[in-house]
Amino acid sequence: MSDTPPPKDPYATATPLNPSDEKMWATLVHVAGIFVPVLPALLGYLLLKDRGPFVRQHTTAALNFQLTSLIGYAIGSITTIALIGLFILPAVYIIVIVFSILAAVAANNGQTYKYPLTIEFIK
Numbered sequence: 001m002s003d004t005p006p007p008k009d010p011y012a013t014a015t016p017l018n019p020s021d022e023k024m025w026a027t028l029v030h031v032a033g034i035f036v037p038v039l040p041a042l043l044g045y046l047l048l049k050d051r052g053p054f055v056r057q058h059t060t061a062a063l064n065f066q067l068t069s070l071i072g073y074a075i076g077s078i079t080t081i082a083l084i085g086l087f088i089l090p091a092v093y094i095i096v097i098v099f100s101i102l103a104a105v106a107a108n109n110g111q112t113y114k115y116p117l118t119i120e121f122i123k
Contacts, residue, residue, distance in 0.1 A: 017051045019110070025051075026058035026107035034100045037073070038066045045122070058107050060122050065103075065115040069096050 017025070025048055032040035041062040049056045069092055076088035099115050106113035 014050045017048070017055060019052075019054070022052045022055040023108055023110055026055050027104045029059050029062045030100050030104035030107055033062055033066050034097055037096075038063075038070055041066045054110075054112075057112055058103070061113060061115055061118070062100075062103065064120050064122055065096075065099065065118045067121050068115075068117065068119045071119070 025044065029040055029044035029048075041059060044055075045059040045063045048059055072092035072095075073089065076085040076092055079085035079088060095117070099117075103113040103115060
């Protein structure tokens with residue numbers, strides 16, 4: 001006889017995170033968005049959304065904000081031809097830094113956060 005465990009159910013739900021892990025992952029998703037746009041929020045949303053309501057709210061908010069900022073970067077890049085983009089691009093980057101830090105602090109304190117100026121692509 002073999003001591004191999006039975007195969008895991010592929011349709012089983014993900015195990016919930018404990019509250020401190022939820023706060024940690026939510027904080028990391030917000031902070032990582034400062035350095036790498038969209039990707040950390042997308043990965044966080046896809047991998048952690050079913051692990052708890054707190055981390056789901058924060059990853060959804062971060063993903064929506066990062067997608068909105070991506071639109072801002074695109075508009076700034078296109079309008080660089082008319083020189084107005086030279087003002088738009090730094091403004092978008094400063095907004096991303098400030099709001100991401102505010103969101104990370106709120107997540108670390110266990111509070112929910114809703115980014116201002118954000119299009120809600122995902123609810």
